[in-house]
Amino acid sequence: MPTVSHWKKIRLPRFTPMNRSLEVDVLVVGGGMTGISVAYLLKKAGRTVAVIERDRLAQVDTGSTTAHLTYVTDLRIHQLVKSFGRDRARAVWNAGVTAIDQIERIVRNEKIACDFKRIPGFLHASLDGEKDERRELQRDAELAIELGFAAEFMAEAPIVRRPAIRFKNQARFHPLKYLAGIATRIPGRGSHIFERTEAKKFEAAGKQGAIRVHANGRVITCGAVVIATDVPLTGISSVPAAAALQTKLAPYTSYAIGARIKNGRAPEALFWDTSSPYYYLRVDAEGKGQYAVFGGLDHKTGQAKDTIQRFGALEKKLRQVLPDAMVDRRWSGQVIESHDGLPLIGETTARQFVATGYSGNGITFGTLAAMLIRDAIVGRRNRWSKLFAPQRKQVHGGVWNYLSENLEYPYYMLKDRMAAGEGKSLRSLRRNQGKILKLNGARVAAYRDARGRTTLLQPECTHLGCVVQWNEAETSWDCPCHGSRFGCTGKVIAGPAETPLKRVKKK
Ligand SMILES: Cc1cc2nc3c(=O)[nH]c(=O)nc-3n(C[C@H](O)[C@H](O)[C@H](O)COP(=O)(O)OP(=O)(O)OC[C@H]3O[C@@H](n4cnc5c(N)ncnc54)[C@H](O)[C@@H]3O)c2cc1C
Ligand code: FES
Known part of the structure; x- marks a missing residue:
């Protein structure tokens, strides 16, 4: 299944590189x-x-x-x-x-x-738990109304069938x-x-x-x-x-899946739950049916190994609320949190x-x-x-919490630099896979592409030197310290790093 977002199906206008x-x-x-x-x-x-x-x-x-x-x-x-x-x-x-x-x-x-369409948004009780959140949601709805916003508490929101606050006039x-x-x-x-x-x-x-x-x-x-x-x-x-x-700043990776719902009758709306990290759902009319985009399961960039498994977990969760959803896309990207x-x-x-x-x-x-x-x-x-x-x-x-957020840098810096690596030979590397290996005593970020060719890179992030981690879902190298992301050939996808990972010559 493609790891490409639902929106990228359209052709964007092209612009030439700058040449003067x-x-x-x-x-x-x-x-x-x-x-x-x-x-x-x-x-x-x-x-x-x-x-x-x-x-x-x-x-x-x-x-x-x-x-x-x-x-x-x-x-x-x-x-x-x-x-x-x-x-x-x-x-x-x-x-x-x-x-x-x-x-x-x-x-x-x-x-x-x-x-573009004006549609309602629902903030609803968690999809994960059974905790009674009615009072809390009711209080938030009252507070929003006092502050002048068009909010309304509901005992049960459509689709998710949980207590919720309905906000009028959001959009997609x-x-x-x-x-x-x-x-x-x-x-x-x-x-x-x-x-x-x-x-x-x-x-x-x-x-x-x-x-x-x-x-x-x-x-x-x-x-x-x-x-x-x-x-x-x-x-x-x-x-x-x-x-x-x-x-x-702290970059988090968030996951999304897209799914067709044949003959779907759900109202077009936006949904977010109260879990932390929260799940988010958007239901649009599409042809004779509907299309749902469902996301969540965020983690700090570079700090989770089970990136690809998160798509499966999202799909399972989506089926709880939309049993007929047929997933046809999945992707992930970053959201940047502030202090x-x-x-x-x-x-x-x-x-x-x-x-x-x-x-x-x-x-x-x-x-x-x-x-x-x-x-x-x-x-x-x-x-x-x-x-x-x-x-x-x-x-x-x-x-x-400034202290705990910024202590992650020395923690990952030391932990990953001391680690032994995931193997000592390129033979352990499957196609489309990346691993931190120790080759001839030196640590390398090794990647084997779909045709079997390998790329070897220095695994130290060019921002402040932490060791990058393989992100299987996006075939990228992600840094656990401040969230820089690099493509499998080392080019920068996201900062704060501003220079590519260095190539290592094969011996
Ligand atoms: C899964 C997911 C779901 C989300 N859902 C929502 C949502 O429902 N609603 C919402 O409001 N937000 C949502 N967000 C957040 C929102 O999409 C982002 O915050 C927003 O798109 C950021 O836009 P941006 O232009 O600031 O950054 P980007 O889109 O990242 O653009 C930055 C650009 O800068 C370029 N660049 C970097 N360095 C250089 C350089 N040196 N020279 C030239 N170019 C450079 C990059 O190539 C990139 O194209 C979501 C994000 C994710 C990942
Ligand atoms: S060391 Fe800061 S992003 Fe990698």
């Missing part, structure tokens, strides 16, 4: 939901922009999303109120409402056929049809999109001078740069500043902007980030800029 130096007002690094959205809004605001994307547009986390458009954050409303107070909790959800409205406006104005769309629609509006009149163009080196001439970014052996000169790479690149920040930002559960969006160094830490709401928050960064660059006031500023102070009672 140029000058723009703003350079956007990264062509996912955040990068394309911010470039589109900046162009609309009269700025010239260039988007550079290392691979093809929207193939990394945006291509793996399930695209629930919701203002209901991963942090429950009572947790938001406890951590941030009522006014800020309301502001966080209102920011999400505004972002979804923005997407709807773009879809309407640009006439983008991307299956096809994320890649949407992005294809807005991407084609960006090039022209001094603006560009380049694929297969990786930002390799950043230089800034003082606080006011131009920023120069090297890619494909050429240089882009710009007045501001937006780092839209999900896990931020260092860019023109100092290394200590970039490292400090990194300590506020206090809210995204980090804004200027981190003079004229360098980042947007990250979206948790499971990166499509909504990616759009919000585009609006916030556009406003900061054009000098427009935005009422949410302080709330999401990367420099905000840690609030009392935040969800993050």
Whole structure:
């Protein structure tokens, strides 16, 4: 079965690699939901922009999303109120409402056929347990209503048949049809999109001078740069500043499956349960039947060995609620958690902007980030800029335990460096498999492809040197320390690492 998301079936427009130096007002690094959205809004605001994307547009986390458009954050409303107070909790959800409205406006104005639809969302009792959660859900529904949101407690939600809160007016769309629609509006009149163009080196001439970014052996000169790479690149920040930002982030891998439901009659809706990690379900009408996308079973990137088995576990769970579901796809990707559960969006160094830490709401928050960064660059006031500023102070009672999150680095660094390896010979390596082997006394990350050819790499992550782990589900090398991901030939899929794993010569 393909490990490719449901959305990737469509053909995206193609853009050529950058082959000349140029000058723009703003350079956007990264062509996912955040990068394309911010470039589109900046162009609309009269700025010239260039988007550079290392691979093809929207193939990394945006291509793996399930695209629930919701203002209901991963942090429950009572947790938001406890951590941030009522006014800020309301502001966080209102920011999400505004972002979804923005997407709807773009879809309407640009006439983008991307299956956008307003549908309800249900936060329901856990699919795993039998605990009675009615009182808790009822209290959350009352709190949401008090704060001005259209919520309603229900003794039993459809499909999942558990107590739930029904939130009106959430939405869904096809994320890649949407992005294809807005991407084609960006090039022209001094603006560009380049694929297969990786930002390799950043230089800034003082606080006011131009920023120069090297890619494909050429240089882009710009007045501001937006780092839209999900896990931020260092860019023109100092290394200590970039490292400090990194300590506020934790990448998690989340799994999803897609399934046809013949003659399905379930209502089109979004569902999330109260488990931790939570399960999430989206049911869309498709032809005469329905299509369900179901996800969950998250773990910290690089820290689970049973990656492929998680698809089977998801399928079993989906059958509990939709017994006729016929799974035809499966995939996984990363969500980036932040220290206090809210995204980090804004200027981190003079004229360098980042947007990250979206948790499971990166499509909504990616759009919000585009609006916030556009406003900061054009000098427009935005009422949410302080709330999401990367420099905000840690609030009392935040969800993050700095010590335990950041102790993982020395733990994995020592543990995996001391480990013996999974064998001493390439003969133990099956096709499509990767293993950490000890060959001639040296540790290597060895991979054998479908045709039997092997690739040997140094297994030390190019970020800070932890030993990468094989991810069978995505045939990638993932780092357990800060979540960098590398393809089976060593190229970077996701940061914070910025350089590929080094090749080892076969002896
Ligand atoms: C399984 C799953 C389910 C999810 N479900 C939802 C959901 O239902 N609702 C929701 O709102 N969110 C959801 N999310 C989260 C959401 O999809 C992401 O937060 C969002 O797509 C991130 O978008 P992005 O543009 O910031 O990052 P990405 O999509 O990762 O894009 C970053 C881009 O930067 C490029 N890049 C990196 N380095 C460089 C470089 N040096 N030079 C050039 N380009 C570079 C990468 O190639 C990549 O294309 C889900 C995520 C997953 C994995
Ligand atoms: S050591 Fe930090 S991501 Fe690998």
